Amino acid sequence: MDGLSILDLMMRGGAAGVSLILAATLLRRARASSIARFGALFAFGAACYAAASGPAVIETLPRFVEALKPFAMATGVFFWWFALALFCDVSRWHWSRLIPLAVVLSCAVLSPAGAPPSAISAAHVVAELVNAALMIHVIVIIANGAQDDLVEPRRRFRTGWIGAIAVTVLAVALVEVWKSFAPLPGLLPLHLLEAGAILVVTCGVTGCCLSAQEEFFPADRAPNRDEAARDSRVAAADRHLAGALRAAMNSRAWREPGLTVGALAEQLATPEHRLRAVINQQLGYRNFAAFLNEYRVEAAKSALADPSLASRQVLQIALDLGYGSIAPFNRAFRAAAGMTPTEFRREALENAYGAEPAE
Numbered sequence: 001m002d003g004l005s006i007l008d009l010m011m012r013g014g015a016a017g018v019s020l021i022l023a024a025t026l027l028r029r030a031r032a033s034s035i036a037r038f039g040a041l042f043a044f045g046a047a048c049y050a051a052a053s054g055p056a057v058i059e060t061l062p063r064f065v066e067a068l069k070p071f072a073m074a075t076g077v078f079f080w081w082f083a084l085a086l087f088c089d090v091s092r093w094h095w096s097r098l099i100p101l102a103v104v105l106s107c108a109v110l111s112p113a114g115a116p117p118s119a120i121s122a123a124h125v126v127a128e129l130v131n132a133a134l135m136i137h138v139i140v141i142i143a144n145g146a147q148d149d150l151v152e153p154r155r156r157f158r159t160g161w162i163g164a165i166a167v168t169v170l171a172v173a174l175v176e177v178w179k180s181f182a183p184l185p186g187l188l189p190l191h192l193l194e195a196g197a198i199l200v201v202t203c204g205v206t207g208c209c210l211s212a213q214e215e216f217f218p219a220d221r222a223p224n225r226d227e228a229a230r231d232s233r234v235a236a237a238d239r240h241l242a243g244a245l246r247a248a249m250n251s252r253a254w255r256e257p258g259l260t261v262g263a264l265a266e267q268l269a270t271p272e273h274r275l276r277a278v279i280n281q282q283l284g285y286r287n288f289a290a291f292l293n294e295y296r297v298e299a300a301k302s303a304l305a306d307p308s309l310a311s312r313q314v315l316q317i318a319l320d321l322g323y324g325s326i327a328p329f330n331r332a333f334r335a336a337a338g339m340t341p342t343e344f345r346r347e348a349l350e351n352a353y354g355a356e357p358a359e
Helices: 002-027 034-051 055-060 061-075 077-085 095-110 117-145 152-181 191-213 227-233 236-250 261-266 270-283 287-306 314-320 326-337 341-352
Strands: none
Touching: 002 034, 002 055, 002 117, 002 191, 034 055, 034 077, 034 191, 034 236, 055 061, 061 077, 061 095, 077 152, 095 117, 117 152, 117 287, 152 191, 236 261, 236 270, 261 270, 270 287, 287 314, 287 326, 287 341, 314 326, 314 341, 326 341
8 A cells, every 4th residue: 555545544534533523522412403403414425525525445344345335435425414404594394305315325335346347337326426416505595594593603603614525526426427428637646635635525514513513403393483582581781773673674674675684783883793692592593584483473364364355466575574575485484384375374264264365
């Protein structure tokens, strides 16, 4: 084994060890936090990939590599789940999130050692393309949700280390696809670059997660919706701001299309960072969209259940509530009510009034 192979093995082994430390730490919080469960799963997958992806290990320990292969190949899917839970505050699981995992695991099963080279290559390309698509989605999540994120450590984390993971996995996936169709330039020690990137990103992510466990992996609980309980939790210095915020929301400030936390802070004549802290730390919301959606969805339920508005289109109701289009309204409503606005309206009007709703 030459010096470069030893260096590659050391970096991958270090990354695997650090990932296992993170997985073990998050498992201690997994019972109370769904985000911690997804984080532990991703960390374990990352450890498997780091341990089983080096050229030296592949050549000398083929059985070990085959045993870890399903977990290693699914690391991108695990990371996607983790990003959805961490940044989108997803509380309702949907079966469709299993589709990428099923595809990747099918590729792992269809390409065992000894299979025809064409089958191995095709399965490998499909799995890497799935990983690439998921990483692009993660990058979109990072870009679209940064402004709404009310958890300050998480805002920095998403644009730094999580972005680095997504870019790294995307780059590795594209290189692997390239290798399946054409040889790589011989002068580039790509396996060493990959090992170095994995080690750096793994150490950075682990350090951030361990230093901000409470912010990243809170216990699963709903935001505090009881106004009396909210007021009792608000610090004395923030009670005036909390009262002004409540008055603004009761005056339907949430109906303004495209309302941002910065624009709301301007209306309340307060620094944006202070308003963010009140909504997050005092009221329990982790992103501004969730805070707005609570008011908007409750108003939507009232409008959809009102027989005098049965002829009003769902799209018009969504626009009246401040949504720019029907798609984000449908997503927010389904997440809160477990059904589409149309289904909710039909059930509410037919059961209570026997009215015929408009689509």
